[in-house]
Structure formats: C-alpha cells, structure tokens
Amino acid sequence: MRIIIVGFGNLGRGICKAFVEKADFLRKVHGLVPKVVAVADEFGAAVDENGLDLPQLLKTAESYKTVARYRGGRRGKLVLDLIDEVSADLVFELTPTNIKNGEPGLTHIRRAMQAGKHVITSNKGPLVVAFKELDSLARKQGVEFRYSASVGGAVPVIGLAKKLLSANEISEIRGVLNGTTNYILTRMSAEGVPQEIIIREAQELGLAEKDPTLDIDGIDTACKITILANAVLGMNAKLSDVKVVGIRRITPEATRLAQEAGQMIKLVGIARRDLLEVAPKLVPLGHPLAVGGTLNAVTFKLDLAREISITGFGAGPRETSSSLLGDLIDIHRALGG
Amino acid sequence: MRIIIVGFGNLGRGICKAFVEKADFLRKVHGLVPKVVAVADEFGAAVDENGLDLPQLLKTAESYKTVARYRGGRRGKLVLDLIDEVSADLVFELTPTNIKNGEPGLTHIRRAMQAGKHVITSNKGPLVVAFKELDSLARKQGVEFRYSASVGGAVPVIGLAKKLLSANEISEIRGVLNGTTNYILTRMSAEGVPQEIIIREAQELGLAEKDPTLDIDGIDTACKITILANAVLGMNAKLSDVKVVGIRRITPEATRLAQEAGQMIKLVGIARRDLLEVAPKLVPLGHPLAVGGTLNAVTFKLDLAREISITGFGAGPRETSSSLLGDLIDIHRALGG
Numbered sequence: 083m084r085i086i087i088v089g090f091g092n093l094g095r096g097i098c099k100a101f102v103e104k105a106d107f108l109r110k111v112h113g114l115v116p117k118v119v120a121v122a123d124e125f126g127a128a129v130d131e132n133g134l135d136l137p138q139l140l141k142t143a144e145s146y147k148t149v150a151r152y153r154g155g156r157r158g159k160l161v162l163d164l165i166d167e168v169s170a171d172l173v174f175e176l177t178p179t180n181i182k183n184g185e186p187g188l189t190h191i192r193r194a195m196q197a198g199k200h201v202i203t204s205n206k207g208p209l210v211v212a213f214k215e216l217d218s219l220a221r222k223q224g225v226e227f228r229y230s231a232s233v234g235g236a237v238p239v240i241g242l243a244k245k246l247l248s249a250n251e252i253s254e255i256r257g258v259l260n261g262t263t264n265y266i267l268t269r270m271s272a273e274g275v276p277q278e279i280i281i282r283e284a285q286e287l288g289l290a291e292k293d294p295t296l297d298i299d300g301i302d303t304a305c306k307i308t309i310l311a312n313a314v315l316g317m318n319a320k321l322s323d324v325k326v327v328g329i330r331r332i333t334p335e336a337t338r339l340a341q342e343a344g345q346m347i348k349l350v351g352i353a354r355r356d357l358l359e360v361a362p363k364l365v366p367l368g369h370p371l372a373v374g375g376t377l378n379a380v381t382f383k384l385d386l387a388r389e390i391s392i393t394g395f396g397a398g399p400r401e402t403s404s405s406l407l408g409d410l411i412d413i414h415r416a417l418g419g
Numbered sequence: 420m421r422i423i424i425v426g427f428g429n430l431g432r433g434i435c436k437a438f439v440e441k442a443d444f445l446r447k448v449h450g451l452v453p454k455v456v457a458v459a460d461e462f463g464a465a466v467d468e469n470g471l472d473l474p475q476l477l478k479t480a481e482s483y484k485t486v487a488r489y490r491g492g493r494r495g496k497l498v499l500d501l502i503d504e505v506s507a508d509l510v511f512e513l514t515p516t517n518i519k520n521g522e523p524g525l526t527h528i529r530r531a532m533q534a535g536k537h538v539i540t541s542n543k544g545p546l547v548v549a550f551k552e553l554d555s556l557a558r559k560q561g562v563e564f565r566y567s568a569s570v571g572g573a574v575p576v577i578g579l580a581k582k583l584l585s586a587n588e589i590s591e592i593r594g595v596l597n598g599t600t601n602y603i604l605t606r607m608s609a610e611g612v613p614q615e616i617i618i619r620e621a622q623e624l625g626l627a628e629k630d631p632t633l634d635i636d637g638i639d640t641a642c643k644i645t646i647l648a649n650a651v652l653g654m655n656a657k658l659s660d661v662k663v664v665g666i667r668r669i670t671p672e673a674t675r676l677a678q679e680a681g682q683m684i685k686l687v688g689i690a691r692r693d694l695l696e697v698a699p700k701l702v703p704l705g706h707p708l709a710v711g712g713t714l715n716a717v718t719f720k721l722d723l724a725r726e727i728s729i730t731g732f733g734a735g736p737r738e739t740s741s742s743l744l745g746d747l748i749d750i751h752r753a754l755g756g
C-alpha cells in the first residue's frame with residue numbers, strides 16, 4: 083500500500099516507527115506492506131516514489147526538525163501538491179487539531195478524497211467542523227475513511243460500537259475521554275494538592291500542553307463527544323451543541339469528600355440523542371468509568387447487552403499508533419487484502 | 420437469511436425473541452431479514468420452509484416444553500436430517516456444553532459445515548474438543564464459523580482481539596470469565612457469609628447451576644481460556660493443558676483480608692503462549708478486572724496499545740443474544756449484505 087503522511091509530529095513519527103518495528107508482523111500476519119512515498123511537515127516534504135527510507139527519515143526529522151532535509155527533500159508548503167500529484171493509495175492526515183475551522187486538516191482530507199485516496203486521520207478538527215460533509219464525500223468518491231485515533235487514543239471506541247455492538251441500539255455513550263484531566267483529578271484525589279501545582283508538574287512531564295485550556299475546560303472531551311454523536315449515534319451534532327463545564331472549580335477538598343463517600347470525581351462526556359454534555363460527575367469506585375491516571379474509559383448503554391465498557395490508554399504516540407495502524411489493516415481488509 | 424436453530428433452551432429462545440423484537444431494526448439498519456425455517460430440541464422439531472411463526476413457536480415451547488407440538492411438528496431425533504435436508508444458509512448450534520467429547524454439538528457443527536451451511540455457536544464443548552478441526556473444516560467448505568457467545572456472554576472478547584486489536588501482538592489475555600463464581604466471591608467479600616450458603620441462594624436465584632461444580636472448580640473458565648488460546652493466540656491448546664484451581668478453598672476471611680489490603684480475590688484465567696492457568700488471584704481495587712457481581716472482564720496485554728480491557732455481562736439469554744445476533748450480522752456483512 084502506497085502511503086502519504088501529512089503532519090510529522092509525535093503521531094506521524096509514531097506510525098513510521100511502528101511500520102519499521104512491525105514490518106515482518108504486518109507482512110506475515112496481514113499480508114500488508116506499507117510503503118511511505120511522501121511525508122510533509124510544516125516546513126517541507128520528502129518524496130520517493132520507490133518508498134522513503136524510514137529509519138533515515140526519522141533520524142533526519144529528529145536532527146533537523148523537518149523532513150525537508152531528507153535527501154532530495156524540499157522546503158515550502160507542498161502538501162496539496164503532494165496529495166494531488168504523488169501516486170498513492172492512502173493519506174494519513176496527522177496535523178494538529180484546529181477546532182475553529184478544522185484547517186489545514188479539513189482541506190487536506192477533502193483534497194485527498196477528491197484525488198481518490200483513502201484517508202486515515204487522528205485530527206479532531208475536521209471531524210468536529212465537517213463530519214457529515216467528509217462522510218458523504220468519502221462515499222461519493224468511493225474511498226475509505228477512518229478516524230479511530232480521534233477518540234480514545236489506543237482504545238477502539240468507534241470500532242467497538244460500529245463493528246462489535248451492531249446487534250444493539252445504543253441509547254447512551256458515557257466516557258472519560260481526556261487523559262490530562264483524569265491524571266489531574268486522580269492526583270488531586272490521592273494527594274490533596276491544588277490543581278495549579280499538578281498542572282505545572284504535568285506540563286513538565288509532558289502530560290499536559292503548554293496551554294492546557296482545551297483539556298481543563300472540557301473542550302477536548304466535547305470534541306470527542308461530538309465525534310461519537312455523529313459517527314456512532316448518527317446525529318448531526320456540532321461542537322456548540324455540547325453543554326460544557328470543565329474541572330477548574332474542582333478542589334482537592336471536593337475529591338476527598340467524594341472518595342470518603344466511595345466515589346470519584348471524573349470529567350465525564352455524555353452523548354445521547356437528547357443530550358450532549360461534558361461535566362465533572364461522581365462515579366462510584368468499582369464502576370468501569372472509575373479509572374485512574376491517564377486512562378480513558380467508555381461505557382455504552384445497549385438494549386440487548388445492557389452495558390459494555392472499554393478501557394485503555396487515551397494518548398501517547400506509540401499507543402495511538404495501535405489505532406492508526408488498526409485503521410490501515412481494516413482498510414487493507416476492506417479492499418480484499 | 421434462512422436459519423436452522425438446534426437447541427431451544429434459554430439461548431435458542433433468546434435469539435428468537437431478539438429476531439421478533441428487532442425485526443425492523445435488523446431490516447432497516449443492516450438489510451437483514453432472518454427467516455427461521457427449522458428448530459430442533461431434544462424431543463423433536465418444527466419445520467416450515469416459508470419461515471416459522473416465531474411468537475407462536477415461543478408460546479408452544481413455553482407451554483409444552485418442546486417445539487414438536489408446533490403445528491406440523493414432529494417428535495424424534497431429527498437434528499441431522501434437518502441439517503442435511505432443510506434448505507438453509509446458516510445453523511445456530513445452541514445445545515448444552517459437553518466438555519468430554521463435545522457431543523452432540525460437535526456432530527451437529529460438522530454436519531452443518533459439510534452441508535455447506537454457515538455455523539454460529541455458543542457451545543464450548545465442540546470448541547474445546549475440536550477447535551482446529553472445525554476451523555479447518557469451515558475454511559475447506561468455504562463456510563463462515565463464529566463463536567463469540569462461547570466466551571464472555573455479551574462481551575465481544577474474541578471480536579475485540581481479532582477485529583480491533585489487529586495491529587498488536589497479544590502477549591497475554593487475563594480474564595474474569597465466570598459470572599457465577601464472581602457473584603459468589605463478591606457476596607462473600609461484602610457480607611462475610613460462607614460459600615455454601617451463597618451457592619444455595621445463587622441456585623435459588625438461577626445464578627448457579629444445580630450442579631455448580633464446573634463453575635466453582637474453574638472448569639468453565641478453563642474452557643474459555645482454551646478457546647481464547649486457540650482462537651486468539653493461534654495455539655493448539657487442549658483443556659488438559661490448563662492448570663486449574665477453583666474457588667472452593669476461598670473463605671470469607673480471605674476475601675476480607677484482601678479487601679483490607681485494597682485488593683479483591685477473583686477467579687482469573689490466564690492465556691499466554693507459555694502458560695494456561697485458572698486460579699484465584701488478588702486484583703487491586705480500581706483495576707479493570709476488579710469487577711463485581713456477575714460481570715465478566717478481560718484484559719489484553721499488547722505491544723503497541725499496552726493494555727485494553729473490556730467489561731460487561733457474561734451471561735443471561737438476552738445479553739448473550741447480543742453476541743449471537745452480532746455474529747449473524749457479521750456473517751451477513753462478510754457475504755456482502
């Protein structure tokens with residue numbers, strides 16, 4: 083399979099590392115030989131119709147902060163040209179999330195589909211801004227479109243709903259979908275330390291962004307709830323439809339009182355046909371949503387199976403490559419591979 | 420899709436109730452119209468090439484304890500004749516588990532495959548006795564073979580591993596796979612009551628069999644570990660390869676001491692390439708396997724995603740119909756439906 087990767091931050095590098103590490107496994111178990119023919123980052127691009135040398139590409143990106151320094155690489159805004167002109171089957175769109183207008187990811191995905199290329203993305207922006215449009219465009223163009231990594235990181239939340247719970251009507255999805263806030267709440271509860279101090283430490287550990295607003299204020303979780311509402315419940319939801327309260331007002335005292343009552347305070351996202359909400363909620367100890375640290379967890383309410391919950395790591399480039407690579411294998415299978 | 424159901428206990432009736440209740444959903448959402456053309460139980464059979472009247476069939480089975488009393492029904496051992504002679508696409512094999520030789524389920528499944536019919540089963544017996552044979556026979560005959568309901572009840576354990584974690588190498592599967600023992604251990608821990616008393620109450624509530632030996636002694640869990648080893652890890656495991664210790668020696672005192680140390684005692688099954696084991700283990704509170712009541716839970720250890728866990732109801736005819744019907748939808752899709 084001939085692949086273009088757009089965006090070469092942690093996730094782009096993570097999937098390339100997985101291609102290198104798991105080349106034998108992919109070929110032997112799945113009959114899949116991924117060949118990366120072009121990679122673009124914000125500064126430039128590297129192209130080789132015969133397949134880039136991935137270990138060399140990774141070394142170049144680490145050393146020079148851009149793939150443009152790979153042999154024969156070029157500087158400049160080259161993404162759309164690559165998407166249009168390089169012969170490839172599939173585009174990984176892995177640029178940073180922009181929830182205002184979805185750009186530049188939205189344009190990348192549209193152009194890739196228009197060029198007849200399958201698309202895999204982790205990018206919440208385009209999905210929040212234009213889910214229906216992209217879903218329809220993929221059908222119209224006859225290309226595959228997957229976005230497992232956009233919700234739950236390594237946890238296959240969307241796949242579980244679409245592929246394994248298909249006998250059920252899903253009445254509600256409830257999830258702890260943001261590892262950063264879950265880490266903060268877990269430590270507040272365990273140590274009684276104020277939020278600001280834990281946020282600072284989390285930033286030093288790389289567990290929180292320099293500007294943690296989107297996490298702390300519940301916007302990241304609201305994006306994921308919007309995606310689940312559209313992709314799983316078949317709604318036509320916008321981010322502004324989600325009632326959002328973040329965790330800023332949660333004090334160590336509140337987490338302590340909850341724990342004394344056998345409960346944990348979690349930032350919970352809820353998607354139901356009559357309600358889209360993100361807010362801190364009490365969850366009983368022992369409930370599948372009462373997960374600690376940076377874990378994510380999702381519970382589906384179902385007419386036959388009653389409740390099914392899934393838990394795992396919601397972030398990290400290596401963990402998330404499980405979802406990105408899973409989508410690639412799924413497309414490979416869908417194409418008869 | 421034309422369907423034969425063999426075995427009409429709780430699960431057989433459960434799937435028929437789901438066909439009735441969800442007829443609109445299956446047709447509209449999945450384009451699937453299941454037509455049950457024959458049903459056999461231990462006393463006889465009901466056949467209608469144009470499709471049985473399921474509400475009438477269910478009423479008959481409730482009133483007379485056999486489908487032989489359905490209009491035109493016949494008494495006698497008719498299963499193999501039905502499988503060979505009735506025109507159908509698929510056989511549900513739902514007779515009781517026999518772990519000694521897998522019969523009569525094993526013969527039913529073989530004959531169905533030889534007759535070119537797809538097979539869905541919940542029956543652990545044939546899978547424990549002859550997994551490789553049946554897996555090969557299905558391939559040779561070009562028929563689909565699914566057995567999601569044999570492990571985890573409503574929890575799609577096998578599907579998760581095979582369809583959604585495909586990018587990963589699975590190094591270990593760990594599971595709480597028997598609802599009866601989990602119910603007993605949960606109540607012992609909460610109430611400090613001896614095992615024998617809780618078993619008697621569980622029997623009255625229908626949560627334990629008249630002879631609970633297979634559950635209590637860990638054999639049921641060992642069957643599920645054998646199936647997971649074969650179906651997910653690609654091993655060639657037999658039931659006798661599993662080291663098994665049940666929960667008979669666990670006292671209320673032991674559960675109390677565990678709880679004081681922030682742990683729960685669970686009957687845990689482990690499948691690894693170098694170890695197949697069932698035994699009571701300590702599980703920390705807050706771990707995904709620390710589920711209470713009749714819940715089941717499974718954790719996969721993975722090279723990319725690290726750990727993914729799934730939880731839900733491991734028994735109950737309505738819950739299990741989620742897996743049986745899920746398998747049917749999956750086959751319908753695999754056939755291009």
